[in-house]
Amino acid sequence: MGSGNYFVRLFHTNKILFVTVVIFCLLNLAANFVFKAEHTPVYNWNLYAYKIPEQPAYTFLEVKYNDGKTLTFPYTFLEPEKLFFTNTLDLFIYMKRNEGNDPLKFYIDNWNTNHPLFKKLLSGLKFYPDTEELNKYPAWFIKYLEQYFKEPVYKIDVYEVKVAYEDDGHVKKLTSTLIYTLL
Amino acid sequence: MIQEEDKERVVLCRLVFGFILLCLLFRFFLNATPSHLLQPSLFNLNLDLTYWLYQYFSIPQLVVYSHTGAIAFDVLLFGFCIMAILFPSKRIIIIFFSFLFLIYAITYNTYIVHHAHPLTILTLITIPFWFKKFKNWKLMWEGMRYYVCYIYAMSFIWKAVIGNSFFYWNQGIGSVKFNLAEYMYHYPGTVMASLYAFFIAHPYLLNIGNTFIFLLEGLMIVGFFTKKYDRILMILPVIIHLSTYIFADVFFIEMLVLVFVFFRKKDTELIGRRLPFILN
Numbered sequence: 001m002g003s004g005n006y007f008v009r010l011f012h013t014n015k016i017l018f019v020t021v022v023i024f025c026l027l028n029l030a031a032n033f034v035f036k037a038e039h040t041p042v043y044n045w046n047l048y049a050y051k052i053p054e055q056p057a058y059t060f061l062e063v064k065y066n067d068g069k070t071l072t073f074p075y076t077f078l079e080p081e082k083l084f085f086t087n088t089l090d091l092f093i094y095m096k097r098n099e100g101n102d103p104l105k106f107y108i109d110n111w112n113t114n115h116p117l118f119k120k121l122l123s124g125l126k127f128y129p130d131t132e133e134l135n136k137y138p139a140w141f142i143k144y145l146e147q148y149f150k151e152p153v154y155k156i157d158v159y160e161v162k163v164a165y166e167d168d169g170h171v172k173k174l175t176s177t178l179i180y181t182l183l
Numbered sequence: 184m185i186q187e188e189d190k191e192r193v194v195l196c197r198l199v200f201g202f203i204l205l206c207l208l209f210r211f212f213l214n215a216t217p218s219h220l221l222q223p224s225l226f227n228l229n230l231d232l233t234y235w236l237y238q239y240f241s242i243p244q245l246v247v248y249s250h251t252g253a254i255a256f257d258v259l260l261f262g263f264c265i266m267a268i269l270f271p272s273k274r275i276i277i278i279f280f281s282f283l284f285l286i287y288a289i290t291y292n293t294y295i296v297h298h299a300h301p302l303t304i305l306t307l308i309t310i311p312f313w314f315k316k317f318k319n320w321k322l323m324w325e326g327m328r329y330y331v332c333y334i335y336a337m338s339f340i341w342k343a344v345i346g347n348s349f350f351y352w353n354q355g356i357g358s359v360k361f362n363l364a365e366y367m368y369h370y371p372g373t374v375m376a377s378l379y380a381f382f383i384a385h386p387y388l389l390n391i392g393n394t395f396i397f398l399l400e401g402l403m404i405v406g407f408f409t410k411k412y413d414r415i416l417m418i419l420p421v422i423i424h425l426s427t428y429i430f431a432d433v434f435f436i437e438m439l440v441l442v443f444v445f446f447r448k449k450d451t452e453l454i455g456r457r458l459p460f461i462l463n
Contacts (some may be wrong), residue, residue: 006329008320010322017319021326032337036345040233041307043300043339047344048431052338052357072369079434083295088225097393104229111230118232125239130226136224143221147214163368165360169380170230171367 007033032147049179062091062159084144089158092137093180095129102128156182188317189272194451195324195443196271196312197461201439203284203305203378204264215244216260217253217290227296233448237289246290259283268311274313281309301437304334307405308440328444334407334422348397355393356386361434378401382430389430419443 011018024042029095038044063071063085073082094103108127112119138156146153158180163171185193209355210216226243228234237243246256263280270276307330311323343349362377370376382389399419404414420442424435439460455462 006322006325008323010326013318013322019297021325027335028333032345037230038298039231040285041305043303045300045334045336045343046346047300048354048358049338049341049348051346051348051351052354052361053351054353054360056359058361059240060365069367074370075286075289076428076432076434077436079432081213082211083297084215084220084223087296088223090296091225091227108230118235120242121367122235123184125235127235133224133226140221140224142222144214147219147221161368163364165364165367165383166299167384170371170376171364173368 006127008077012112057162057164058171059160059162061179062161062176063089063157064146064157065149065153066151066155071145071148081148083149085141088137089141091129092134092141093158095134096180102130105141142183155183157180159164185272190455191448191451192312192320192324193271194316194454196277196462198446198454199267199308200267200271200280202443203267203309206437206440211257215259215291216288216426218257218398220247220253220294221291222250223294224249225296226293228293228299228331229298231298234289234293237286237293242286243290243293246286249295254462256283256287260287267309271312274315277309277312281313282308284309301416301435304438304442308444314315324444329407331420331441331444332403332416334441335342335400335403335423336407339397339404342397345403349394352390353386353392355389358393359383359389359430361389362430366432371422392426392430396423399423406433413445413447414426417442430451 007018007022008023027042031038032044032046036044065162071085073079091103091170095101105128112127142153142156145156157178159176161176162174164174165171207216211219212263213219219255226238228238245252247253260280260283263276263283266273266276267280285303285306288306291302292298294344298300311320311327314320314323339349350356361381367379399422403416405412420439424438427433427435
């Protein structure tokens, strides 16, 4: 088997490299099959591994700024910039709706309780954002939006839009609700 | 003068770092490098110890929250990438760049509040070039090839064994509807929207396509047993990531740097002859 030959050749060429590579392989296998957790540079490759059932309706956030212009991203290749808007806004709205709590707060707090050594070693580390970061977010979003559009922004409304697919494959709007005014 | 046996490494080094430079330039113009981040407030370290250390050692204070630091970081990132292309034998430049790029990848993931993998793969692929002795480099590069096969094979195992989405027939239509609802709402009159609508109205096509793509991931396991089909294995990631680009609205194109691990010696020799400047 090719990989078998590879490890034998690696062993005979450089034993330190051999040990390093074997440890890396074992960590990867353990992370994926046993712990189901990742610590860079050991990753889980589980994107789309879980079922995505069809839903009767789909909900997303829509940002309208200035005179009703909409923040949209027509091309997928804009993703590196888009995620700064969409992901952070999703998190911001989630935290606003949950008394300023980050979705990972309870999970990480619980993990730290079960692993007190890490908590002690990393004392003073801020593991997740809280109300301090939450309050700074609107000002950052405005600056980033102005950088994106290269124009001053004087009004930002966030809507929650709910759509459903029709039989012909197109979508129709069910509701659009103003949920937050950032500026 | 480049030694004969070193030519393969030089060609691959310049291809890999040239690709990374293009990715960085692309991200620079999309305001996605530290000098454009404008001191973001929300972050996500998740349960990743490396990210915890990144935060613990106050690296964000230096490369994100200091305006001068952020600009200096961008200059260093681009500078070292260009130097790695110009001086592929200077290992210290490559090692330094790998760490800079790792910091960039962690920074990006931290402030998009989502831990994506494509950028960190770009870091891993630079590691073989840390090695001076040709045979060490060759073995690490070959190891990288196995790692690439592992990534896709493991992705298939997750879907077929751990997460079970492979056996869920409606995964294709479910995924497309979920990922493209926003696009379909904002751009209803476009050619792409019409195409998506056609597929959504014929879900069996999406479900077949989805299963086919999952199987292509599983096929990468062939690379563990033989190098005979490397020509085909080289094309599979291109098909996989193009299909997710079109039908799942996700941008994994940067992962295509992994295609270089399937280049054979004669491929690099051909590139060296066709593009002689790559060996200067």
